[in-house]
Structure formats: structure tokens, C-alpha cells
């Protein structure tokens with residue numbers, strides 16, 4: 607005789623309102639009748655402002671690495687890294703250094719792709735490819751604006 611299969615363990619959720627546990631899947635708390643909160647779908651795009659606070663390059667690298675790790679963990683598909691621009695000063699240095707770092711990561715397979723803000727357009731091959739993959743980004747405020755102050759990272 608084959609051993610009987612164990613019963614599936616009943617999942618329990620805790621009411622977000624009154625805190626009482628109840629079996630998952632009911633959709634509504636039997637105690638206070640609060641509706642069960644459904645898990646929020648991860649957003650396609652997350653904006654990460656690294657320029658804010660004018661960090662030195664080393665710190666900016668750390669911030670971008672953390673944002674990439676967190677975005678991946680949260681199921682985000684694309685990061686918009688705001689680093690600023692300029693021929694000199696903090697913004698310019700961050701743009702150059704962070705893009706160098708992204709090129710290295712791309713080559714190592716640590717990210718899928720990166721697209722300079724100025725290429726975020728239907729007129730650019732890499733921009734068009736990105737928009738085909740993520741049509742939602744067509745409505746982004748920076749689409750077609752040649753914004754050099756940011757870079758898109760596909761996780």
C-alpha cells in the first residue's frame with residue numbers, strides 16, 4: 607500500500623486591519639470583514655535618484671549597486687538612474703563613471719542592458735528595442751527628450 611500523501615498545509619494570512627489570522631483565499635477577514643490585501647505587482651520602472659545629495663563617485667557606485675540588487679529582488683524590470691550631466695562637476699563625473707560601470711556589468715552579464723537617456727527614443731535602435739520590450743515606457747516623461755542626465759538599466 608502506498609503511503610497517503612500529506613494534506614496540503616493550509617496557508618494562513620493575518621488581517622492587515624485587526625491582525626487576526628485566518629485561512630488564505632477567503633478574501634475577507636471573518637472577524638472585522640476587512641478585505642484581504644492582494645500583493646502589489648512590481649512596477650516595470652523604478653526611478654533611482656543618485657544625483658540627489660551630490661555623492662562622491664565611490665558612494666554613487668555603492669548606491670547604484672544597491673539599487674540594482676534591490677530592484678532585482680523586488681521584481682522591477684527597468685531602473686531609471688538619475689545621475690545628472692555636465693561637462694564638469696559632480697553630475698558629469700557621475701554620468702561618466704556610472705555608465706562605465708554599467709558597461710562592465712553588461713559585459714559580465716550582471717545586467718541585461720543599459721540605455722543612455724539620450725537614446726531613449728523611438729528614433730534610436732536601442733531605444734526602440736527597449737520600447738518594444740516594455741511598451742509601458744512609451745508614456746515616460748523622459749521618452750524622446752534626449753535626457754543625458756539619466757540612464758536606463760534593464761535588470
Ligand SMILES: [Zn+2]
Nearest residue numbers: 621624635638
Ligand atoms: Zn480583520
